[in-house]
Amino acid sequence: MWLNKNITKQKTDAKTLSELLRRYFDIENVGLKQWIRKRFIERFYGANPHPFVIALQHPSRATLLGYVVEHQHFLHQWTRSCAYIIAKTDKDDVTLYELDNINTEFGGYGPEKPSHYELLLRMGESLGFPRSKLSLIPPLPATASAIRTWNGIAEKEHWLETMAAMHPLELIADRNLMKDGATVHYFDPSILDGKEITEEAKSFLREGYEADVEHSENALNLIQKYSPQFHKVEEVQASFLRSVQAFDEYLMARLQRSKEFEST
């Protein structure tokens, strides 16, 4: 299944397959950082962008509410995963990076700069979904399964593998991906100007669009810097690919959840 999707759909002898795999994982010419960007774009922003990305180009209320309900659980896991990195690393630059990331995503920097989590709750409220009701909804099975994957990596594996599992996911909102071959943005940027979506939805989407660029860029630099030092390049690649699979299924869960709101 993974081979079909990523390497070749044709019946292939062992020698050819081995060569194709070698080429797939080869970072010699591009470096680890660009390899990650390239694989991420292929998966979510290629000729057939991910169905959630298509739905988000001009999102309905139902799409945004599906996003809100499942994403609250994602952001809690995000915080836990980043905390595991701090708990395990002995590199101060990694600690400070992750601390800033958790502050931005979950803690916030005071009333002037609410966290991404707070902006998500406000987006939900602006669409008629109170935060008190939100926290009572458990994740869909696909979200819960993805969270188990991420938490398992964070709990058991090296902190570099956790970084590689989490931070490339912030590429989803990176507005620079089109320079590297993405066919569309995460959403059509024109929705930030018009009246298609609520002001709170704009604030939430704009924040990701702006903060996540820097987040994923800095994290990829740290991953590229430390993976060879710790002899973890292959583990980092494998962890990234496992996480991308989980993320794909998690994005489908957002769509699945949005169906519940289509008639309301």
Add this chain to the structure above:
Amino acid sequence: MWLNKNITKQKTDAKTLSELLRRYFDIENVGLKQWIRKRFIERFYGANPHPFVIALQHPSRATLLGYVVEHQHFLHQWTRSCAYIIAKTDKDDVTLYELDNINTEFGGYGPEKPSHYELLLRMGESLGFPRSKLSLIPPLPATASAIRTWNGIAEKEHWLETMAAMHPLELIADRNLMKDGATVHYFDPSILDGKEITEEAKSFLREGYEADVEHSENALNLIQKYSPQFHKVEEVQASFLRSVQAFDEYLMARLQRSKEFEST
């Protein structure tokens, strides 16, 4: 040894000892929070305050440098332990508390509010010890051993046990302990006014004196709130006592290190 120090020095039959132990761990009348404060005061601020506390009343340059060298390692472990709590808890109030604590101790809140770690480095510099040299000095065995204890609790045990291992230690600088029976402060407060110590040393000590009061108070409230819910009261008491033993030895390591600076 522990029995001698904490329960009784006399030869005691099993029944009496059992009753003495029951009374030692009893929180019925005072609550968990006050029990922790009381046991902490007994250990470090009783009739014979801890030798490091005595040395810190009017500290020499050597005492402060011993503090700086060993405490850099303590603060790194502090950050790791708090991060483990965030990684494992599912309580948002605990996550936000720990996040603020790591920001205050290690990350800082911008140039206006440098972290406790940064203030420690500046204190070292003001006493002629550059930060570049500092990070090259490994911890003394007693510090390393205490760090292993704290990291082991954080890695393996429930997040409440980690909270109970770490945050009561902030009581060391709590200026309200004298109301509860402490015989002295962490240091003689008059040193914050005179010219006995450098301005940087004042900034470092003042920060602990002010921030740690609130830190330990809020953490003890969270520990008291959640320990019964998670049926962890006894584990929390045991974890606190293990940590206090490690902390006692760690404070001795600060004194041991300071000897290296006595002739310089």
